[in-house]
Amino acid sequence: MAATGRYDCRVVRLVDIAKAAGVSVSLVSRVLNDDPAARATEETRRRVRDTAAAMGYRPHHAARALKLARTNTIALAVPVLTNAIFSELLRGVEDEARELGYTLMFARSESFDEQRQMSQLVEEGRVDGFLLQRPDDETDESLARRIGNAPVVLINSVLPGHPGSVMIDDHGAAALATEHLLSLGHRRIGLVNGFQTTETARRRGAGFAQTLAAAGLDPELSPVTHFGYAPESAAAEHAVTEIFGDDRPKREQPTALVVANVNAALAVLTCLRRHGLGVPDDVSVVAIHDAWTAEHSWPPVTTVRLPVYEQGQTSVRMLHDALRGIAAGDTIIEEPPPILVERESVRPLRARRTAPR
Amino acid sequence: MAATGRYDCRVVRLVDIAKAAGVSVSLVSRVLNDDPAARATEETRRRVRDTAAAMGYRPHHAARALKLARTNTIALAVPVLTNAIFSELLRGVEDEARELGYTLMFARSESFDEQRQMSQLVEEGRVDGFLLQRPDDETDESLARRIGNAPVVLINSVLPGHPGSVMIDDHGAAALATEHLLSLGHRRIGLVNGFQTTETARRRGAGFAQTLAAAGLDPELSPVTHFGYAPESAAAEHAVTEIFGDDRPKREQPTALVVANVNAALAVLTCLRRHGLGVPDDVSVVAIHDAWTAEHSWPPVTTVRLPVYEQGQTSVRMLHDALRGIAAGDTIIEEPPPILVERESVRPLRARRTAPR
DNA sequence: CCATGGTGAGCAATCGTTTGTCTGCTACCT
DNA sequence: AGGTAGCAGACAAACGATTGCTCACCATGG
Numbered sequence: 001m002a003a004t005g006r007y008d009c010r011v012v013r014l015v016d017i018a019k020a021a022g023v024s025v026s027l028v029s030r031v032l033n034d035d036p037a038a039r040a041t042e043e044t045r046r047r048v049r050d051t052a053a054a055m056g057y058r059p060h061h062a063a064r065a066l067k068l069a070r071t072n073t074i075a076l077a078v079p080v081l082t083n084a085i086f087s088e089l090l091r092g093v094e095d096e097a098r099e100l101g102y103t104l105m106f107a108r109s110e111s112f113d114e115q116r117q118m119s120q121l122v123e124e125g126r127v128d129g130f131l132l133q134r135p136d137d138e139t140d141e142s143l144a145r146r147i148g149n150a151p152v153v154l155i156n157s158v159l160p161g162h163p164g165s166v167m168i169d170d171h172g173a174a175a176l177a178t179e180h181l182l183s184l185g186h187r188r189i190g191l192v193n194g195f196q197t198t199e200t201a202r203r204r205g206a207g208f209a210q211t212l213a214a215a216g217l218d219p220e221l222s223p224v225t226h227f228g229y230a231p232e233s234a235a236a237e238h239a240v241t242e243i244f245g246d247d248r249p250k251r252e253q254p255t256a257l258v259v260a261n262v263n264a265a266l267a268v269l270t271c272l273r274r275h276g277l278g279v280p281d282d283v284s285v286v287a288i289h290d291a292w293t294a295e296h297s298w299p300p301v302t303t304v305r306l307p308v309y310e311q312g313q314t315s316v317r318m319l320h321d322a323l324r325g326i327a328a329g330d331t332i333i334e335e336p337p338p339i340l341v342e343r344e345s346v347r348p349l350r351a352r353r354t355a356p357r
Numbered sequence: 358m359a360a361t362g363r364y365d366c367r368v369v370r371l372v373d374i375a376k377a378a379g380v381s382v383s384l385v386s387r388v389l390n391d392d393p394a395a396r397a398t399e400e401t402r403r404r405v406r407d408t409a410a411a412m413g414y415r416p417h418h419a420a421r422a423l424k425l426a427r428t429n430t431i432a433l434a435v436p437v438l439t440n441a442i443f444s445e446l447l448r449g450v451e452d453e454a455r456e457l458g459y460t461l462m463f464a465r466s467e468s469f470d471e472q473r474q475m476s477q478l479v480e481e482g483r484v485d486g487f488l489l490q491r492p493d494d495e496t497d498e499s500l501a502r503r504i505g506n507a508p509v510v511l512i513n514s515v516l517p518g519h520p521g522s523v524m525i526d527d528h529g530a531a532a533l534a535t536e537h538l539l540s541l542g543h544r545r546i547g548l549v550n551g552f553q554t555t556e557t558a559r560r561r562g563a564g565f566a567q568t569l570a571a572a573g574l575d576p577e578l579s580p581v582t583h584f585g586y587a588p589e590s591a592a593a594e595h596a597v598t599e600i601f602g603d604d605r606p607k608r609e610q611p612t613a614l615v616v617a618n619v620n621a622a623l624a625v626l627t628c629l630r631r632h633g634l635g636v637p638d639d640v641s642v643v644a645i646h647d648a649w650t651a652e653h654s655w656p657p658v659t660t661v662r663l664p665v666y667e668q669g670q671t672s673v674r675m676l677h678d679a680l681r682g683i684a685a686g687d688t689i690i691e692e693p694p695p696i697l698v699e700r701e702s703v704r705p706l707r708a709r710r711t712a713p714r
Numbered sequence: 715c716c717a718t719g720g721t722g723a724g725c726a727a728t729c730g731t732t733t734g735t736c737t738g739c740t741a742c743c744t
Numbered sequence: 745a746g747g748t749a750g751c752a753g754a755c756a757a758a759c760g761a762t763t764g765c766t767c768a769c770c771a772t773g774g
Binding site for chain 4: 026
């Protein structure tokens, strides 16, 4: 047997099994694939299966993909991999992909650009389709071009004219966070939100605003910022400066903050401290999304946990359906519902250190 | 044109270009691949290239992989993706992979097991080889079985008998952290280390111990724990309890801690607080590896930054060499050297709140 | 006794590329 | 003028798996 390169890669092929079992290649293929057209005695089938197992046969992926025009591989493309929230999504995606027989390939959205479109993965026959979480700063036109007409399910994002988005209950999560603060007596609440261009920010902003309105509060007293979540950038600093800076009279400053993303919340904590504001003594903080980092910040952050694992599962199922020609509409994961995880970054308003009323 | 499924996937093939340009398939292939055996006039070449570009030709990956027995794809398998340190490694791997013409595929080490061996990826012809960071809790035998005889470069780990590991300067990093604390007057220093079975923990432990020994210190005063880094587990709690628990007389407790991993350091901060120990007032903390989370903890953690980006690059180059039959030995990335990033978790010993000596 | 049909299995084309070999043709040398 | 060298390009066989079709054999029924 010839070795390819320095590694002894003699792979077992159908023809090897056929020879060993004394049957034809096509019969081996049919038996191993449980093809109903396979005409063989039970004894022959067993012999084929046994020799295949004994020789350690693995179907050659490229050959099969070439013949079937199907790779049984899907890609998951997200803006950043190193994100504690993403790990939940990944678990769901991975579990469901395995369940449905897909191999999973990861990619960072950023590793694609005008040169290297994502649709290339499909055109080149590397993957059948992909799950995509849209980067915050990309225009509709650019995204549409990168997607081409490849089968795509969008995660936490939408594209006008594109069917198949999977969202979570951003509205409900923001409402739950806001209600929690309201129930503790807070009346001036700020929202540190993501970029206004993103669908999640819109939905979280709406949940926040509607909850305040339902409580009969004046939106003027509820500052909202839109600087995104990236902890490396000065996003949090901008947000905190805008809300607690000198432009705003002290007595109009919020006593509590809803931060639309737990990673951003960690940066917000640092900035609040720099501004001389204590958490929770001066400002209470609730973040949307739960992650292990929220437990290890100071103070540990109260969060709203969302069903991200289930979102991952559903995304794969939707792509699977799309690949089989079953059109899918947009989906919002509402089960299980958002849950409040109470930690130490929140305190009732009356217990504030400086101003009891 | 027939559409596969509901998506219009008419891919452009060589034969389409050949027909359009009025030449044979083989000539198109040769021209597009710059095959020196291509015999064609400059004019023909241009015509072929132009029509290929105009028709948006993408070579079909599976067909090429089948013919060439080479995928130009490598996989990166790490225990956890959601790790701020990993993002640096990933950047390096991705950049170098693109440079050398490889497509990158990610996998979590955990998604492989006795059923689904990693070597399957190679046997099935999905990837040419992979980069693997060994999970902390796997035995040599199990790992060797999962790898099979596939081309693998190990990252931050070793396997007896396996050539080709890429390490960073763990020894130097631990030494630098320890020296920093020594230079500030600390004499009783603890090490919160990873599992004793891992190579990185051994090397960091050695750097720590040698530095202390060189300073003429008694190792008995330097407690070392081996509970790993996972922030979800009780690893940090075990470590802090072992070092600062009641078993150890108060006066023998360390005044400073080297934590072998920045993620673990965040958990350690939380545990120290729970034990009533202030950082840096009662205990100074230096962590190995730098990450954005270290800036946003309380207090921000002093770290040792390591050249993880370069490690990623080198790993890909080593795998590339191995695939071309160039045997590679083990490598330690020593350039650039470890750098101390000073933040607020460290204070000179004489300035301690409680004990001036 | 012949037609029919079911059973067990093999033949051969095909997926899109690559690559060794072959075929004309022109031009040049002697 | 005949032989040959060199050039432009086509032909065809792979790579490994899938699948429609064919084929031989045997039993059964009319």
